[in-house]
Every structure is written in C-alpha cells, then in structure tokens.
Amino acid sequence: MATSVIPTTMKAVVFDESGGQVSVKEHPVPTIADNEILVKTVAISQNPSEWKHIDWKLGKPGSILGLDYSGIVVKAGKDVSSGPKVGDHVAGVAHSGAYPDKGAFAEYVKADPELVWIVPENTFSHEQAAAYGTVFWTAVQALYNPKHLGLVEPPKKVAKPEWILIYGGSTACGLSAIQLAHLSGYKVVTTASSRNHELLKSLGADVAVDYHEHDLVAKIKQATGDAIKYGADMIADDETKKVTVQAIGPSGGKVVGLNPLQSEESGRNDVTCSNTMLNSVYGYAYSIGSTQLPAVPQDKAHMAAFLKKLPQLVRDGAIKPKLPIKLWEGGLEAVQDGLQYMREGRVSAEKIVYRV
Template identity: 50%
Template sequence: MSPDIPQTMKALVTQADRTAKVQDIPVPNIDDDEVLVRTVALAQNPTDWKFIKNITNVGTICGCDWSGYVAQVGKNVSSPSVGDHVAGFVQGGTYTDRGAYAEYVKTPAELVWKVPDQTLSHEEAATMGCSFWTAAQALFHPTRLALVEPPAKVDKEEWVMIYGGSGSVGMFAIQLAHIAGYKVVTTASPRNFDLCKSLGADAVFDYKDPDVADKIKEATKSSLHKALDAISEKSSQTITVKSLGSGPGKIVTILPPQGEARELRKDVEIEGTLIYTSLGREFNFGPTKYPVSLEDRSHMAEFLKKVPELVVARKIRPNRVKLWEGGLDGINGGLHYMIEGKHSGEKIVHQVIKTA
C-alpha cells in the first residue's frame, strides 16, 4: 500500500443491534484487477437501511453509492489512473472490507466510470450508482426488457412504461429510455409531473388516480407491451399489468414479483431484477443465495464505458442533490429521514470531504 494511504479509516459499520456506527477499521487491500478510491461524496438508497435493519450482516461496511479519487490501482489495471475522478456502486452491508460508507472503497476497475472534467461534481456523480445501474440493467439487459441501448435508437415508435417516474430509479429510467428513442409514459404525484416531463417523459399520470391504468392505455393506444415498475409494491405491479395492451408483454420489477399481479394476465411475464448480480460476485440476499453472474457483470461493464459520453453530451442528468450535513457521522440521520419517507424527487448525499 502506498505510504500516502493510511492504515486505518473511518467507516459506518453494521452492529448486532440492527444499527450502524462509525468505527476505525483497516483500509482494505486491493486485488490485481481492483482500484482503491478515496471517497469524496456518498449517496443514499433504501437498500442501505434495509441491510442494516433487516439483513444485519454484523461487522460489514454499509453503503453502495460513491464518488471520489483513485488512490491506488492493482497491477493489472491500465485504466483508470491514480488521481482520476471516478464513481461507482458496491454492495454495502455485505462485506467487512467493501462498502461505500467509508473513507476508502475498493472495487473492480471495470466497474467504475471516469467522470469527465468540468461536468459533474462529486455530489452529483455519487447519485449515479445503485439507481442508475438498476435502470440500465432493467431496460437494456438482454434477459430483462432488452430495449435498444444508447447511443443506438429504436427505429420505430414504441412506448415503454416507467411506474414511479419521480423516484431515483424512475428518473434515470425515463432519461435512458428517452435517449434510446422510446416514447415514455410514467406515473408520479402531480407535484412531480413537470420534473418527469423535463427528463423526457411524453405522458405523466397520477398514480393515485383510480382510472390511471385506463388513461395510460388510452394515451398509448393500447400499444404498450414493456414496462419497468420502479416501485414494485403490490398496487404498482397491479396497475402496471392493467396498463399494458393486449398480447404478450413483459414487466421488470426492482422488488420480487407479486403473485396476484401475475394472475391478472397469463400473457404478461413479470421478472425481478437485482442490481447486485452486476457486480459478478456470489452473495446471499436474505435466505436466497445468488451465484456469480458473469453475463450481468459483462453487460454492466460495457454499459459503463458509454456513460462518460452521455454525461458530456448532457443526455443524462444526475438526481437532484439534497446535501446532508455531518459527513459519515450524519449518515444515520439521513437514513432515518429516508425511512420516514420525507424525501421525493431528490437524492440524499453526504460529503466525506467538503468540496464547497
């Protein structure tokens, strides 16, 4: 390890009482194909508090989304280089030496993307982790919705539905589907209609409207056959199924598919997607064991190569940032705020190193 890198670091670590606290732990050693990043900004996701409260892998580093500067590279790594501004996603709450909510994070070099100069701040780049990757996997992976992947564009008029357009996954999914040339219909609260339209949605409907499914079918002329449910509760899956036109369809969910939704239409396939598979590691998620998926990792590694170009062209906008004070020590407060459901249309971000 470089003499400039300390032996220990501060990190938010899962405790046996289903809480997390900041502790001093060793700075992780990297493998030959990995990089070590000095984190600058960290972003929150619901999965962060769920790992702490529900799964509780004691002694593991919490957090998934990060942005920072490369501090060290493995001997097989040709890119990125030490000093580069990079951002990425890791599986927090699972490993004792790998998690975002720390002063240093390690990750495979092919699973980071280099943030182009004079484009995004660290706080903005940190928002493009778990939710951004989930949207990309759900929309473009050949075994999920298999949409045309940017920079290519679909060659005909085709609608895609994004349920939950003002959530973090939904906001990225709207943008990605739009730049791929699809017409996008989404749901949101009326206060977020303009936000969804600014991201590329062609039609937005109130998810609480009892006639929302019928209105979506009318707007899409019953031609809708593919959808991403970026909320994935029982009610959202039911509405999404009812919004599709006649004939075979497919819905990808970010939480497990609901049996009742599947019963509504036998010709509609409902499949869940779990972004952790893109990291190419075997892991346990609750009682379920997931094997290594080289296919999912390869797809994400190739997609990440395209991200800098999309950012430079301003085709992708980060989530709106809600900066939370306190650095690592403030994360528990931000997670509690999220648990209470007080945020909408924005991403809670923490500064490990103050940039402004």
C-alpha cells in the first residue's frame, strides 16, 4: 500500500559508464520485492566512502552513490508483516556504488526492513537521523559485535568500568563511538586536536589528548593509569593503529580498526586486532574492488537486533542527536561540491547533510 502515487523515474546521483564519475540523472525508481520497503528520501548524509568510490573508480556503471538516508516509508512488500509500515519515519544505510537500485543519494531508496530503524516522533529530525547512519552503525559494529571488541551493549552497562581508547575522536565515527562507550559505562580516553576537546567531553569522553603530542602513547598511559583494555582506531592507518596497540595496558586487550584491507597482526602477543566492514551487515556476499567477500549472516543479525533496540534508547533519551551537522544547501545537485569539501580535508567534528 502506498500513501501517494509513486513515479517511475527519480533524480539520483549515478555512476557513468566508466564507473569513475557521477552526475545527477533521471533514473528508475527501485522496484521492491515482497520482503522490502520503499522509502521517499527526505535527507541524506555523506561519508568519505563516497568520494573514495569516485576517485578510486570503485563504483559500478549505472549504480547509485550514497550510504545514509532518512525518509518516509511509502510502500511495503506483502511479506513485511512487522517492523516499519507505510507512513513511518525511518533511517538506514544503503549499499553505495554497487547496484542500480540500492544507493541512498536518490529521491527513493529501497531497503530491507530489518536494516532500518523507526525514528520516534519528536526526537530526531530527518537531518539528524541521516547523520546517524554509517558512522553510528560502524561504531556499533566495532564496539559491540562479539568478533570485534564485544563490549556490553546498552541499555546494559559494564559491571566494572574499564578504559577504552577511541583514537580519532573528532571523526564522525569517533563521535558516535564516544557516545556509545560512555552509555555502556566505560571510561573513555580519546585523541583529537585541542579545539575539539570540549565537544568530545560533552559526548562522554573522560580524557582527551591532543594527537599532536610527541609522546602521545606515554600521555595516554599516564592519563589512564596504564589500564586501557580496549582500543578503537577510527583513523585506521598504520601509524594510528600502532599508537592504539601500544596504548593497551600490560594486561593486554583488543583493538578494532576500520580498514578491512589492513593487516590484523598487532605485534603484541597479548593484543588481538580485527577490522570492521559495514557492508557485512547486508547479509549477502559483496566485493571491494576486485576482492570478493562472503555473506556474514551473524553480522546482519547483530545489527538488526541493535536497530530494534534503538528507538527505545532514543525515546529514553539515552541516545540523543548530538552529532554536529553542517546542512549543505542545494540537494542532490550540490553533492559533488560537498564531496570536494570533504576530499580536501576540510571536514572536522561534523556531518555534512543534504535535504533531498
């Protein structure tokens, strides 16, 4: 059942025949299966993944760019008997740059009803809900999935507070991870430029250290009594991984990163490393460039279970729309400009969001 007439075509940011450039085109509105929903997009949010898909020519010709969206359900397949229904405000993460009917930078998005969350009324705006997409879901996967850090999930709290280092706290993923780790009762130390320290503390960081410090590991150890058990590297290059591993206390622990192509060797017998890849939550096999990766049903099940809890956490005020937002005017036509702004490294401690 639909609330209004659904057109056959829509505007979308689509990869060209080479897969190396994108433009706004008239594109078919996705056709949903019996177990899918169709969402009329209201807001979208951008991530580094989008400009990297363009620059690294990872997009498939004819596919739609974009991960994060918020909108209104306008159609549900006949087998969707529970969860979101027509008229609900939902937000989710689409599969960007891989399919002609799945990206988020479009006027309509089709979705798996298990992989959206229903946004309670009078809580998050569409812009705020779109901002809590990839970065928030990635933080959930990194912190709570048992194969990564396996922390205690909200609404539960850890029985005895333990230290976690979140390297790169002013990244959007870092901002989300700080909020979540604090909510779960952990003590949070994070790294970022000094100008962002007050923001990070307002989100729940107990200690913030400037990453420019020449003796950074020593400063982190001193601030935490050398008791860090968990590390989340939200920058995920070789140097930030090295610092995160070195900061783990003498009793050892776990480190998670965001680069699935990075080695999982830690260089320490008492520290295990893993890397997240949010695409694994879709529940089907996928590829990164020429690398083929299998379906991971348990990753989808874990994320779907968390998303079911999310509306109540929002209603209770446990999770609030605290991520700073930069509303970029111009809608889909302005996406290229916003991506260039991010490509130039000008985004810090904020999420760029567009109205569609």
